[in-house]
Amino acid sequence: MKVPANNLLRHYQEHQQEYETKALEILRSGSYILGNEVETFERDFANYIGTNYCVGLGNCLDALWLSFRVLGIGAGDEVIVQANTYIASVMGITINDATPVFVEPDQYHSIDADKIEAKITAKTKAILVVHLYGQSCEMDKIVAIAKKHQLYLVEDCAQSHGATYQGQVTGSFGDIGCFSFYPSKNLGAFGDGGAVTTNSAELDKAFRMYRFYGSEKRYYNQVVGTNSRLDELQAGLLNVKLNYLDQLNADRNRVCQQYLKKIDNPVIQLPKVRAESTPVWHQFVITTPDRDELKDYLEAQGIGSIIHYPIPPHLSEAYAYLNLKKGSLAITEKLADEVLSLPLFYGMTEAEIDFVVAAINAFVPKVMER
Ligand SMILES: *Cc1c(COP(=O)(O)O)cnc(C)c1O
Numbered sequence: 204m205k206v207p208a209n210n211l212l213r214h215y216q217e218h219q220q221e222y223e224t225k226a227l228e229i230l231r232s233g234s235y236i237l238g239n240e241v242e243t244f245e246r247d248f249a250n251y252i253g254t255n256y257c258v259g260l261g262n263c264l265d266a267l268w269l270s271f272r273v274l275g276i277g278a279g280d281e282v283i284v285q286a287n288t289y290i291a292s293v294m295g296i297t298i299n300d301a302t303p304v305f306v307e308p309d310q311y312h313s314i315d316a317d318k319i320e321a322k323i324t325a326k327t328k329a330i331l332v333v334h335l336y337g338q339s340c341e342m343d344k345i346v347a348i349a350k351k352h353q354l355y356l357v358e359d360c361a362q363s364h365g366a367t368y369q370g371q372v373t374g375s376f377g378d379i380g381c382f383s384f385y386p387s388k389n390l391g392a393f394g395d396g397g398a399v400t401t402n403s404a405e406l407d408k409a410f411r412m413y414r415f416y417g418s419e420k421r422y423y424n425q426v427v428g429t430n431s432r433l434d435e436l437q438a439g440l441l442n443v444k445l446n447y448l449d450q451l452n453a454d455r456n457r458v459c460q461q462y463l464k465k466i467d468n469p470v471i472q473l474p475k476v477r478a479e480s481t482p483v484w485h486q487f488v489i490t491t492p493d494r495d496e497l498k499d500y501l502e503a504q505g506i507g508s509i510i511h512y513p514i515p516p517h518l519s520e521a522y523a524y525l526n527l528k529k530g531s532l533a534i535t536e537k538l539a540d541e542v543l544s545l546p547l548f549y550g551m552t553e554a555e556i557d558f559v560v561a562a563i564n565a566f567v568p569k570v571m572e573r
Contacts (some may be wrong), residue, residue, distance in 0.1 A: 206546045206555045208507030209387055213550030214451060221443055222393075229439045237415075240438035245398070247445055248382075251365075253375040254400040256407035259433030260414055262397040263361045263383030267295025267331075269431070270357050270379045270399060273409040276301050276328045283322050283354075284331040285314035285340075286515055286535035292333050292359045293516040295381070301328070305517055305527070307534040311477050312336055312488065316344035320352075329355035334363035334373045336511070336544075337389065337455075337485035338476065342368040342376045349377070357381065360400075362485035364390040365452050369479045374400045384433075384441060389455070389483050390448050392437040454549045455484040458556055462487055462545065465560040470568055471497075486511055490541040493568035498543055504562050509544045 215222060229240060241259045249257035260266050276282065278300040284292055286305035296303045304322050309315040312335045319330065330349055332340040349356040356377030360366075363373040364382065374380025384396030399410055412419050417428030433441075444451075463473055472490040476482055488511065491497055501508050515535045517527040529536065546559055 204555070204558050205505035206507065206551075206559055207548075208509045208544065208546050210548045210550075211386055211391065213548060214447070217550070218443070218447070222440055225439050225443050226436065229436050232435070235435045236432055238435050240435045240442060241433055244433070244438040244442050244445070247442065248398060249400060251372070251445065251448070252380060252400045253372050254380070255402045256404070257398050257400045258407060258410040258414065259438060260397040260399065260410070261431035261433065262385070262395045263359070263381055264291045264294060264397075265414075265429065265431040266381035266383075266397045266399045267291060267357075267359065268298040269410060269413050269429070270381055271296060271299045271301060271329065273406055273413060274329065274355050274357075274378070276355070279326060280328040281324060281326040282329045282331055283314075283319060283327060285333055285335070286517060286532045287312060287512075287538050288333040288335060288359070288516065289361070289512060290516045290519060290521065291361070292331060293522065295359075296331065297522075302326075303516075303525070305532055305535070307532055308335075308538065309341070311338055311475055311480075312538070313338065313340040313477075314345070316341040316348070319345065319348050323352055323354070327352070327354060329357055331357045331359060332377070333359040333361075334366055336474070336482070336488050337362050337366055338482035339363065339366050339368035339373050339480045341477065341479075342371070342373075343479075346376055355379075361385075361388060363483060364388065365448055366483040367481045368477075375402075378403065379406060384437065389452060389485055390441065390444060392444075393440050394437055396433050396437040396441065397431075398433060451549050452483040455547060456482075458547055458551045459484045459487050461553075461556045462560065465557075466563050468564050468566060470566070470571070471563060484547065486544040487547045488542050488544050489563075490538065491543070491568075492541060493570070494541050494543050496568055497563075497566055500566055501559075501562060506559055506562055507546055510539075510542060511544050513539055515539050
């Protein structure tokens with residue numbers, strides 16, 4: 204048996220007719236940019252997240268950098284962000300020439316809410332939380348900190364479509380929620396896509412302007428914007444998929460509950476779930492000091508796995524200019540050496556799950572063999 208890290212075809216094949224009918228309908232409509240499909244998606248997704256507005260964009264990196272742009276955050280300003288994230292979160296800050304200030308994660312791979320206030324300075328303008336791996340950060344504390352210090356709060360929800368904290372959906376806590384519809388995300392398109400959610404009419408208007416060369420009215424440009432639009436084809440296919448999002452998330456949960464119940468190997472640490480949080484399991488991330496050995500061992504048995512992420516942003520070549528040395532964020536750096544995401548996708552069979560579980564349970568690192 205072979206089990207890949209991901210397989211997007213299981214869901215697609217189950218609803219192939221519906222997706223292909225929708226795609227053909229759009230191809231034949233003659234309308235490909237900013238039409239009915241995008242409008243419908245923006246309305247329904249805002250409704251799903253629980254915000255007044257949603258604006259479709261080209262991808263989540265654009266959602267992130269445009270967020271700081273419309274909030275007026277730039278050179279000389281600091282944005283607090285967790286250190287263990289995908290590098291796009293950090294680029295969203297630095298594209299605006301603002302400075303990322305890194306905070307270590309807690310035991311749930313979320314920004315450690317208790318370490319945020321120590322990092323706030325006179326230059327701090329915003330907090331960017333990342334609901335990494337599909338689990339919400341500790342939002343009650345973080346919302347209170349943002350309020351107390353009058354900071355903007357932006358949420359990177361690229362991995363958390365539908366995840367809740369105390370019953371509230373991520374992307375509705377802060378000033379802006381940033382979403383990715385990259386194919387492998389919980390709500391994935393068939394190409395690139397992104398969006399922001401907000402309750403502010405003013406921010407909604409700003410995003411609409413920025414995504415369209417800075418114009419509200421075509422050829423009347425008020426700011427230097429960009430070209431970043433969710434296209435009709437992606438929006439239409441997302442309109443189909445949004446109806447299945449809860450089912451897709453529930454199925455990921457089915458797989459993860461099996462992993463949690465059946466994986467029993469003292470050298471493997473299982474992911475922890477906060478009591479107030481309902482994760483959507485973008486990834487099932489285990490940790491082990493013998494991570495590279497485990498990855499090779501799984502590979503040899505036909506089991507795919509992925510490291511999210513091998514190099515923390517502060518140690519990447521791109522951010523050498525920040526001068527943050529190895530050892531400066533010890534928890535994050537240790538995680539980068541120990542995390543491994545197991546196979547997880549819609550429609551994984553019991554046989555596939557059991558195959559992965561059996562392999563993991565039989566793993567004995569070389570240091571323990573005699
Ligand atoms: C995928 C991802 C992004 C970037 O999304 P794109 O749509 O590919 O630009 C940003 N942040 C996180 C946490 C992600 O996982």
